[in-house]
Amino acid sequence: MTTNDEAIEIKNALKVYKGDTDVYALNDVSLMIKKNEFFTLLGPSGCGKTTLLRLIAGFEHPTSGTILLNKEDISLLPPNKRPVNTVFQNYALFPHMTVGGNIAFGLEMLGWSKSEVASAVDEMLELVKMQDLKNRRPAEISGGQQQRVALARALAPKPQVLLLDEPLSALDLKLRKQMQIELKRLQSETGITFVFVTHDQEEALTMSDRIAVMNEGKILQYGNPRDIYHHPENKFVANFIGDSNFLLADIQNGNAVLTDGTELKLSKENKQVSNGQKSILIRPEHVQMSKAKGSKKAFEGKISNIVYFGTDTHFHLELKTGDDFTIRKQNTPNEGTDFEIGAVVELTIDENAIQILND
Amino acid sequence: MTMNSNLSSSESAKKAAEVERLSQKKDVRNRWLLSLPALAIIFFAAAGPLLIVILYSFLTPGDYTGVIWTFTTETWISVVLERDFFDETLGWADAHLSIFWRSIRLSLITTILTAIFGIPTAYFIATRSPKSRNIWLFLITIPFWSNLLVRTYAIQELIRNKGVINNFLQWIGLTNEPIEMMFTDFAVGFGMTYVYLPLMVLPVYASIEKLDFKLVEGAYDLYASRWQCLRRIIVPLVRPGLIAGSILVFIPCLGAYVTPQILGGGNQLMFGNLIALQFGQGKNWPLGAALSLTLMVIVMIALVYFVKVSSGENKKNG
Ligand SMILES: Nc1ncnc2c1ncn2[C@@H]1O[C@H](COP(=O)(O)OP(=O)(O)OP(=O)(O)O)[C@@H](O)[C@H]1O
Ligand SMILES: [Mg+2]
Numbered sequence: 001m002t003t004n005d006e007a008i009e010i011k012n013a014l015k016v017y018k019g020d021t022d023v024y025a026l027n028d029v030s031l032m033i034k035k036n037e038f039f040t041l042l043g044p045s046g047c048g049k050t051t052l053l054r055l056i057a058g059f060e061h062p063t064s065g066t067i068l069l070n071k072e073d074i075s076l077l078p079p080n081k082r083p084v085n086t087v088f089q090n091y092a093l094f095p096h097m098t099v100g101g102n103i104a105f106g107l108e109m110l111g112w113s114k115s116e117v118a119s120a121v122d123e124m125l126e127l128v129k130m131q132d133l134k135n136r137r138p139a140e141i142s143g144g145q146q147q148r149v150a151l152a153r154a155l156a157p158k159p160q161v162l163l164l165d166e167p168l169s170a171l172d173l174k175l176r177k178q179m180q181i182e183l184k185r186l187q188s189e190t191g192i193t194f195v196f197v198t199h200d201q202e203e204a205l206t207m208s209d210r211i212a213v214m215n216e217g218k219i220l221q222y223g224n225p226r227d228i229y230h231h232p233e234n235k236f237v238a239n240f241i242g243d244s245n246f247l248l249a250d251i252q253n254g255n256a257v258l259t260d261g262t263e264l265k266l267s268k269e270n271k272q273v274s275n276g277q278k279s280i281l282i283r284p285e286h287v288q289m290s291k292a293k294g295s296k297k298a299f300e301g302k303i304s305n306i307v308y309f310g311t312d313t314h315f316h317l318e319l320k321t322g323d324d325f326t327i328r329k330q331n332t333p334n335e336g337t338d339f340e341i342g343a344v345v346e347l348t349i350d351e352n353a354i355q356i357l358n359d
Numbered sequence: 360m361t362m363n364s365n366l367s368s369s370e371s372a373k374k375a376a377e378v379e380r381l382s383q384k385k386d387v388r389n390r391w392l393l394s395l396p397a398l399a400i401i402f403f404a405a406a407g408p409l410l411i412v413i414l415y416s417f418l419t420p421g422d423y424t425g426v427i428w429t430f431t432t433e434t435w436i437s438v439v440l441e442r443d444f445f446d447e448t449l450g451w452a453d454a455h456l457s458i459f460w461r462s463i464r465l466s467l468i469t470t471i472l473t474a475i476f477g478i479p480t481a482y483f484i485a486t487r488s489p490k491s492r493n494i495w496l497f498l499i500t501i502p503f504w505s506n507l508l509v510r511t512y513a514i515q516e517l518i519r520n521k522g523v524i525n526n527f528l529q530w531i532g533l534t535n536e537p538i539e540m541m542f543t544d545f546a547v548g549f550g551m552t553y554v555y556l557p558l559m560v561l562p563v564y565a566s567i568e569k570l571d572f573k574l575v576e577g578a579y580d581l582y583a584s585r586w587q588c589l590r591r592i593i594v595p596l597v598r599p600g601l602i603a604g605s606i607l608v609f610i611p612c613l614g615a616y617v618t619p620q621i622l623g624g625g626n627q628l629m630f631g632n633l634i635a636l637q638f639g640q641g642k643n644w645p646l647g648a649a650l651s652l653t654l655m656v657i658v659m660i661a662l663v664y665f666v667k668v669s670s671g672e673n674k675k676n677g
Binding site for chain 1: 571573574576577578579580581582583584587591592595596
């Protein structure tokens with residue numbers, strides 16, 4: 001990967017809101033966003049996602065730290081001087097202008113000629129499939145259509161980076177799925193870098209090239225969805241993305257020894273981890289269940305509850321260590337009720353399915 | 360359901376249309392019934408008296424007061440024209456025309472001044488925290504608690520020759536002679552601006568408060584300068600409030616009576632005073648009636664103009 005790849009680089013950004021108690025909305029955030037990538041900021045409410053986006057857009061300036069766009073420092077430029085556009089959470093469409101007028105606005109401000117603006121507006125309307133509604137006001141179109149107009153308006157000036165602050169959160173589930181696909185299509189068709197904010201982990205996993213998981217003003221981990229899901233570095237990330245089983249283990253020479261003495265084998269990569277007490281993570285779908293054979297050393301649990309979900313079934317177990325443990329098993333048409341509440345089952349885990357956490 | 364499907368489609372359509380027509384007819388009748396009280400009030404309190412005023416404007420003035428029931432158009436002619444005392448030729452009624460002109464001019468100036476002072480005030484209030492907004496709005500409405508007369512005399516106390524302002528100016532040595540402020544256009548304009556300012560602030564505040572500042576950020580993000588944000592986003596969205604405020608200030612100003620009476624004295628008559636004069640000392644009721652109607656026409660023209668301005672601007676942005 002060449003270094004020419006980067007669109008945005010954030011170096012040690014700090015944002016403090018002064019008040020009765022100072023709020024560290026961003027606490028030493030460093031981040032690199034590549035060109036043409038669909039980058040997602042994921043985190044719980046109040047973790048600083050919007051603040052980071054507003055810093056990139058220019059609505060806020062960092063208390064300290066720098067923001068580079070194509071290697072140029074833009075930390076102190078106002079929003080109208082940055083080739084970066086935003087799709088706002090509630091769209092912020094101009095109510096006194098038509099759909100066409102909204103899309104034309106940015107181009108007019110850039111001083112494009114009338115004919116250039118007109119053809120660009122038509123092109124954008126076609127891109128978001130809204131040709132028929134050009135002369136409607138924002139109040140006269142549906143939420144999903146407003147969403148498209150907001151996208152078209154922000155894409156029209158061909159920004160280098162498009163920022164999207166939870167653009168889908170106001171839509172119902174079906175429309176939301178549809179717009180997710182639409183967004184991916186727009187991103188690949190335009191080749192513009194998208195920085196997308198969401199607090200929906202599934203949305204983040206399905207749409208992103210890379211994800212940054214944030215909490216309390218810090219970036220905890222960033223990487224591609226697969227890495228984040230399979231190799232979370234800490235409990236927060238593991239918990240925030242997907243379902244997790246956490247167990248306390250003593251790491252001894254390539255084995256994880258649970259508190260009841262059960263030994264679980266570790267994979268090669270994990271063998272390097274130094275000995276000592278650690279938390280380990282096991283995803284519920286990575287565990288196989290079979291009838292207990294009664295061997296002393298087996299990793300066993302007793303089924304305490306069964307929840308049927310259609311595509312799969314969740315088995316809640318109580319381990320010999322006393323910990324709760326969940327297993328997710330995909331349902332097949334031929335399967336009956338092999339496992340019942342109260343049954344003791346033996347668990348088998350692939351060594352690659354065990355992830356040792358840093359905290 | 361089954362019955363309907365048995366009917367041929369054209370038959371059922373006819374039936375539906377009939378039902379629709381009947382229900383609409385009933386609807387119309389109900390509407391008239393429901394609006395009867397309002398219509399009665401409009402007739403007895405507005406249309407009726409207006410007809411009487413129109414009638415009176417075509418009658419001959421009585422010797423002392425009231426009217427004599429002889430038809431004449433002389434009064435209407437005398438609204439803008441004047442018959443020479445000796446040779447009966449017609450000339451412009453300068454006395455009336457200058458009063459009309461002063462009324463319109465002072466009302467316009469007052470509207471502009473209330474806008475100049477009112478918009479920043481409204482903006483200031485609208486950008487406070489919700490809690491302190493209520494306090495500021497409360498402060499704005501306090502003057503309404505006391506009578507207009509009292510407030511006008513208070514202004515007189517401020518600006519008269521031996522009033523607070525002149526005393527202060529002389530005390531700090533800015534002038535030796537008091538500055539003549541009472542009984543001038545300035546006094547009337549100042550008084551009316553003070554009296555009508557809240558009527559500008561409140562509607563403008565209402566529309567600024569409704570303004571979503573995200574829209575301004577949106578424009579700023581789309582390469583608009585601060586000036587362009589103001590012109591393309593803020594002003595068009597606040598315009599309805601500004602127009603409402605202008606109507607609320609301009610129209611009562613045209614007919615203002617108390618303020619010009621007290622602060623303008625006998626020299627700076629406005630429309631309202633001229634009309635009052637005809638019914639009082641002038642003992643010319645028909646002229647008073649004709650002048651009232653003239654004022655009404657001017658107000659109508661102003662209203663139509665304001666409405667045009669607001670809807671025209673709307674179209675332009677479309
Ligand atoms: N203008 C401000 N003044 C003071 N504190 C602020 C301001 N804006 C944001 N904050 C605080 O900064 C922190 C981060 O806010 P931010 O809006 O970035 O969160 P977020 O991750 O976007 O949350 P959400 O998912 O709810 O939108 C929060 O604790 C918030 O209260
Ligand atoms: Mg947010």
